[in-house]
Amino acid sequence: MNIDRYIGKDYSIICANIRLAQFLKHQYAQQQLQNGLKSWETPDILPWMSWVRRCWSDLRIRHKGLELLLNPTQEVLLWQEVIEAQVDTSFLWHIPSIAGQAQSAWQIMKEYRIPEFDDSEGLGEDHLKFRTWSQVFKDRCQRENWIDASSIPERIGNDLVRELELANSGIVLVGFDVLTPQQEEFISKIKAVGVEVVHFQEPEGPVAEMQVTQCNDISEEIRFAAQWAKQKIQENPQAKIGILAPGLRDHRQQIVHTFEEVLSPGNLSYEHEHTPLPFSITLGRSLLEYPMIAVAFDLLALKPHALTLSEISNLLRTPFIRGEEHASRALLDEILRSKNQQIYSLREIKYHVVQMGKKGDSPKLFVRSLSNLFEYQKTLPVSDTPSSWSDHFAEMLEKMGWPGERQLNSDEQQQNEAWSSVLEKLASVHVVRSRVKRFEAFSILRREAGDQGFQHHTPESPIEVMDPQGAAAMQFDHVWMLGMNENTWPRPVVPNPFVPIRLQSRFGVLHADTRLFLDWTERLQQKIIRSSHNVVFSYSCFDGDRPLLGSPLLPRQERCDIKNSLPETIAFQQVVFESGETEEIADFEAPLVENHSGGTSIFTDQSQCPFRSFAKHRLYSRGLEEPDIGLSPMQRGSILHRLMQLFWEDVKSQQELIKRTPEQHGELITSLVDQEIQESQKTLPSVFTPQFSKIEATRLKAVMTSWIEIEKARKPFRVRDREFLVEESLEGVNFRGRVDRIDELDDGSLVIIDYKTGVQSIGDWVPERPKNPQLPLYAVTLPGNIAVVVLAIMKQGDDFGYRGLASRQDVFNSGSSIRDPVKKFEDDLTIRKKFLFDDYAEDGTWDDLLGQWRSDIESLAIEFRKGYAPVKPMDSYVCQYCDQGPFCRIGEIRKNRGQS
Template sequence: MTLKIPEISWQQCFDRLSDGAVLVTVNRRLARSSAARYAEYRLERGETAWQTPDILPYGAWLVRLFHDLLYSVPLGEPDSRVQPVLMDELQEKLVWESIIAESEAASRMIDVYATARMAQEAWRLCREWKVQVGGGMAWSAPDPAAFSGWAESFEWFCRRSGFLDRARLAEYLSAPAADGHISGVPELILAGFDELAPVQMDLFSAFHAAGTRVCRLAWPVRAGAAVTLVAEDDAAEIRAAAGWARRHVEADPGARIAVVSPRLAADREAVCREFEDALCPNAILSSHPPDRQMFNITAAPGLSAYPVVAAAERILDIAGRQGTEVFEWSRLLRSPFLAGAETEFGARAALDAQIRAHGDLFFPVTGIIRMARSLAGKSATDPDLRILSAVLEKLRTLARGMPARQAPDQWTETFSGLLDAAGWPGQRNLSSREYQTVSAWQQGLEAFARLVPVSDPLSRSEARRTLSRMLSETPFQPEQPDVPVQIMGMLEAAGEEFDALWIMGMHHEIWPPPARPNPFLPVSIQREQGLPHSSPARELAYSRQITNRLLCCADEIICSYGGSDGESTRLASPLIDHLEQARGPENGVGYWRQMQESAEIESLADIAGAGVPPGGDVPGGTGIIKSQALCPFQAYGRYRLGARGLEIPEQGLNARDRGILVHRVLELLWNQICDHQRLSAMSDRELNDGIAEAVECAIRKLAGMRPDTFTDRFTRVETDRLHNLVAEWMAQERARAPFAVKESESRMHVRIGDIGLYAFADRIDALDTGQEVIIDYKTGTPSPGDWFAERIAEPQLPVYSLGLDREPGGVLFARVRKGEAAYLGIAAADGLFPRVKGIMDDGRVAKDCESIQEVMAQWEQKLFILAEEIRTGHAAVSPVSENKACRYCDLAPLCRVWEVSRT
């Protein structure tokens, strides 16, 4: 006979709690709010002290019953049944993963861990809804058949080991509850249960049969009017809800405001951002999140998402790896949760910049220690990184002593030792949120240690992988005092009452949700026995029940949805289409938007910085001239202020590194060959031998600085690439008129107007005519036309040519590029360079110039203008074009060019 559960009111519930009844809630949230509501009830009666009411969420109540049963048999009295060991969730998960990983089906799986989670959920459904696993045609399909085998293995493991899993706990407790072996429960009050699974009903029936009264807390019924509101899109909907919540809090700080959404997990980040902007505007002014917020949101992130835990995981990973990615080192060096973080803050920032500039993507601990020591003493104001070096040395020593394999509880001790050596969680006082997070981390380590009964000894990587996965899958949210605004999912609002409620996402695409039957259970059986998510009809009925309940739990109710997803128009959910439609939402305006929209912004055209003393030198060589031509502010910020963004390392070699290698190989090669006559006399074999020697020497030098990049395989590939590239280029050199290499990597001090700077030329050749030719190697796609733009965008060779005693016989780019090798530029006469015409015959490059002398005069005039701008401190944000000046510039946060362009 089905148990009929009577309903009682909150007032009756409070009276019975005072008499020893147990209130069992559907979730933790309702348990907390019920306890708070009970406290208000006692305070209203003028009481100042009372016995704590017995209020527990369903899962915690089952565990307590299990322990009560364990200690209910007197010592020395034999019991007819041996009490099993209750598994925790992590232990169960690991057993399922092990069973599935060792099965034949594992080889066909993309993600064993995701499969294990789904199989564990299927097992829970089977136990709660009394589904018999296996047998019959329905279980012959591949997925149900595989699950049937896994379930059999799981049951066998539990029986052999004396374990009881959580899915069977209610079933296990039913018999002793009916026999009266679980005493001390005069009355059970159920709260927030939209439905009861068969096994839950059996358990409550067992208590009822043993004499325990079982009743249900009546759903709240409020006479509030509900309306529908359509926003432009999802973002506008969230913003409107946040503004609505703020207005309610301002009108009545003690009101209970709730926002409910069926898609909260997916929208959590956007919801947090908009509600923080609306309700906690001061958070934008602080580098740390405030300890107390005005709202609380469920769909908590995993524990590993919190910075203090992420830092702990990073320390453990770095200690155990041969090499760690630069970006991970960067995060650790800037972390406040490492010993000496505040003392050595500036020096660690400098070290971060140095390892990024080094070029390697991975660094071992020893490499960072070496770089930290090399940085010591370079600045009299910065500490010498002694604390960091000592921490890394300790980690390296401990890592060396780690065993190859050990049990989870031993790994827990090892990991704790590594964190202690690193000074985690840092020297500063932790905030309340951080303190709670550290406590949750400790609990996570304890849970990991409890894996010993179900786990073989683990390697370091296996232990870290298991712990990391556990932390990422453990939802955590720091507790805080009561807040006026609660943001939650549809099921989490069960049994709650509010003064005002906003239900988001109520459009036809997601509410009611589509059916999602578990793939490991036969669909026919799921539908026949009415399992959750098994059919559209069941989802509709269940969603209608939830909707009706929500529409009766507040005095003011708004149901909203975004009218468009950017591609298609949405309709209201059929479960709310009977509601009256309200006018469009008032968009919430956050703090920073208010500041922007209300402030009267003063415009100040400050385009000049400090000038250069007459006759003084400027830093940066021709780079400052190039930047001045592209954008005056870029030149001032980069070369006068020294502002530069952090380097972004790449895998292997970046374009700059490859260019440096080409320059070095050609320099070494021409140091051997010296002139065109010897080049022409060399056989192909001799030339190839010379190229090979130069390539080997150039790579050896760079490989010595970056051994992690230059593995044997990478070195072979890069050697072949360089050899082929240079061999192709030397064919261009052979086709030239006779010449001799006069200088390589030449440096010259040049004065332009009232400023001095250093200019560089990759090579200067002497021709038979007695003239000199200036050459600049380029591995990209240079354009000589940049020399003749209104503002010279490639000034290196023009500046160098102005420093010569006489006009050059040619100024050229040497384009050393696979399949595109060529000389580009201007020459005094035809035939000096392959496919380069004399200046008299080539009007494409040096327009309006009939001689190199005229070219030089034009360059001098344009360079003088740029030099004068530099001397006077002209620093206007005036890029010649976004593509040329701004595309690779890292000063945008300083010059705010994008903000300026929008005004």
């Protein structure tokens, strides 16, 4: 670039954007190194706005009375204050966003020299409001002797321009395709006082060799661009490559991930020491997106009486706080999740930690730090100076030992520095606001961190990913422009809503006028085409299911299929996988155990998936609970179980049930439900709010009242046992379980009842591997004449009622008008066939079924003891509700087998 003759020669080089300034500085440094120099004077290269600010700062050194220049944080806050004073804040305004738009409108008016608009412009409500706000903003600045950055060129005017201390040789403008009227005017004033101003334009190079390729979607475009860049770098490691993406912000994450995977796959591996990436991307991620900073904000937002489970859970698992109690913190996380409670108080957390301490290790340091944090919070004033809030926030983080005790890596150190600069910006707000409340200080801090596009300092890289606008005036060897679709190139114009569109068009605001913007985009594209040896344009044919067209600005030439010329790249996992030798060992048998004790779910799990049974009952593996809002199905079931138990403790038999009047039933049900709700309010206060308690009480009363009718329609019975404890052994497996209820019929035979609050089918009892053998297990192990095995489905809807099997016709059902709630085993040939196979279908008996069940369940017990544990789910449905997926890796198995 012939700009070299100006750099380092006492010229100030003013660039159109930051990226170009960095690029020129780097290029200059490379030249000095090539010339054998070890040190050199830093050239004066800076973007336009930094230069304008510097001019003003220099002037202020000599003229103490000049206005104080507001920094961007102070400026937005001032707009925010002005707007808050003028609008009704009870409306759903998002003031910080409106302040940002107003600031941008003010800047546009200054840059394009748009005069204050009068009524003849046909002003809308937004324009009128902005007119008022800008007047107040201006008055306030005048009164306080402040100035905003966009007003500086105008303020310097003809008088102060003579006092500017500009570089001896003059200034050079680089990368300015179009100057705004304000820039033109300012430059002409500088020229008028005899300063040399060079508007540097890169001499046009020859038109690059061009290719246009179409891809399936944006993911494919990004991948091809990454593979292509890799190929170019392999061919010539010195090559300079530009990947230009309009709408870079929308695809930033995907681009970073794909380029990292293709160009530096080792970086994606766990705990790999990250090497600098061979590409740089101009658009930084918001500081808030980095886990270390996100944890800082989580800590500052904590409230002692309302700690959400996700907040606590995140803190318990983060490495960015004090303490090495990782195992005990993980255990506390598990305990809190198992309670299905969304909100905890510090007191409740302390309680659980004390309980943990009685059994073993507990995260004492974590709770102590949390207590210290909340104690400190109590000492904070309602409002304070911004700089004091900056100190308070730092102190709050210190109480939790943020950012942790381990050595920060270089990326984290840079984030820490960026965090300090955000705190400094908060402190700088004192110029505009002497005192702020805590939540205001917090939101300023959050906005600053959110706005700050943070980027790690990386050495200059051969591949630059940037927005096409940033590439103007830069030179590359190869360029790939991706995302060249009709809706993205040219980018849609976005006029500012606070300035009348007609005015914006009339004064030539680039991003407000379609025609101007199209011209500008075409010129930019031409520059790019002439700044490189070859340019590839790519566009997508689909966005999901939506078909897309290429941009009308694409060169009119044959589409080429670039895919075949690209090198094959394989995913990092595959590289690792393929570098190893796979040895296959069929290992699905664990060591035999002579005896094993557990719950009845051993049999259910062994039947549904042997590995699950092994993992849960021999290795005691459990997934972490994911609490739901409201009651979990299990909590809902327990409440109903308790209610039914108490109800039958009082009523005892069907005879008594029929004898009592509906009013008596109503009274009993109401008192039981109210008592249960009160208990639940104590144990689950965050779930059983007054409103929820009312709804749940109504629901429970309705379910129980309806259930009475189901019981009345049965053959006479008395309730013999409730929550009956079964402790038995089958083939060396000792199991414990509780039968919800056992009724005795008039002939002395027994009915086994299992309450269900969800739907379940008796098809789950089908031999020879019953999917859910719990009730068959009770039927074959309980003493007495078991005549009926039934599920009491207490979920309102079509399935409400009994479902089950009975040894004889009419042993259970009275044959009343109620829809047949029990399948009659003896009468139903289909059921017989299903349960006893064709051989027995004609003459099979109830005892045959019980015998079959016993032998099926014994087989399961033997399998379990022998350690038979293949990953062999009965069907894909059982995996849906299993928490062992990450352990058994069924997903990978299915993927390798090509199953969904």
